[in-house]
Amino acid sequence: MVEIRQSSIATFLDNVDTREFNIYQRERVVIPTPEEDNEHIEIKGRHGSLTKKNGFKDIELPIDFYFYEKASFKVTFRHAKVKFFNAKTLMLNDDDSVFYKIKSVVIDNALNDVLEVGEFTVNFRLDPFQYELSDSAKTITAQRTLSNPGYESEPIITAHVAGTGKIYINNVPITIQNINGTIIIDSELMNAYGNNNGIITNLNNHMIGDFPVFKHGSNVIYFDGAISKLEVNPRWRWV
Known part of the structure; x- marks a missing residue:
């Protein structure tokens, strides 16, 4: 049977502490470092191999949880599963300056020998990166230098435009043409669009250039x- 002890560590799903619905993290977890997806291609007549870097692989993170309350575990577990499967982000309170993007969730069978006690493991498949929680939009009206402390990032940029102009990032231009209002350039989605009170408009044909990346x-x-x-x-973001 599960050993019950007060838990000071916690998991947050979409910024909601699982303890709020009586589900407790069993113990501190070790976050794996994502593995690079590399190809090493041997070419005759060449010393060594040609290396092709394809980015980082997702990370797998199992977390053990338990329940101990004066109520039925099965009822709480049923409601908790909805929250786990619907969650988009994960944060741990022993490293609460970053969050993870959840790709998928697998929940193991629960142990429930006593009505009010239960335990189970949730296996999270996560995006390889840790994202800064403190990130916020920075308004730029003149030349400015932004210092990236982590791994290369994929920004989202909203440009206010009344015609045609160019954005330069490390002297690499992005042309914005024939826009009267705003255009949102999302490097993660590789999409340029407008958002007028929730109505999304495809504006990719108004942008010329590569989607920007902020280097370390x-x-x-x-x-x-x-x-x-x-x-x-x-x-x-970090790896």
């Missing part, structure tokens, strides 16, 4: 033409 270290941003300002969420 200093990133210089400026703009010209009919662009008046940028709102930049850098989405700092």
Whole structure:
């Protein structure tokens, strides 16, 4: 039977502590480092192999939970499963400056020898990156340098435009043409669009250039033409 003890560690699903619905994290977990997905290609006449980097693989994170209350575990477990399967983000309170994006969830069979006691394991499949919780949009009206402390990030940039202009990130231009209002450039989704009170408009044909990435270290941003300002969420992230 599960050993009951007061838990000071906690899991947050979409910023909600699982203890709020009487589910407790059993013990502290070790976060795995994502594995690089690399190809090593041997070429005759070449010294060594040619390495092709395809990014990082997802990480698998099992977390053990238990329940001990003056109620039926099966009822609580039934309601808890809805929250686990619907969750989009995961945060641990012993590392609460970052969160993880949940890809999928597998819940093992629960042990329930006593009506009010139960335990089970949730296996999370997570995006490989840890995302900064403190990230917020930065308004840019003149040349500015943003310092990326972590791994390269895929920002979301909202440009305020009255015609045509260019955004420069580390001197690499992105042309925005024939926009009267705002255009959102989302490097993670690789999509340029407008959002008018929740109505999304595809604006990819109004953007010329590659979706920007902020490298580790200093990133210089400026703009010209009919662009008046940028709102930049850098989405700092770690591996």
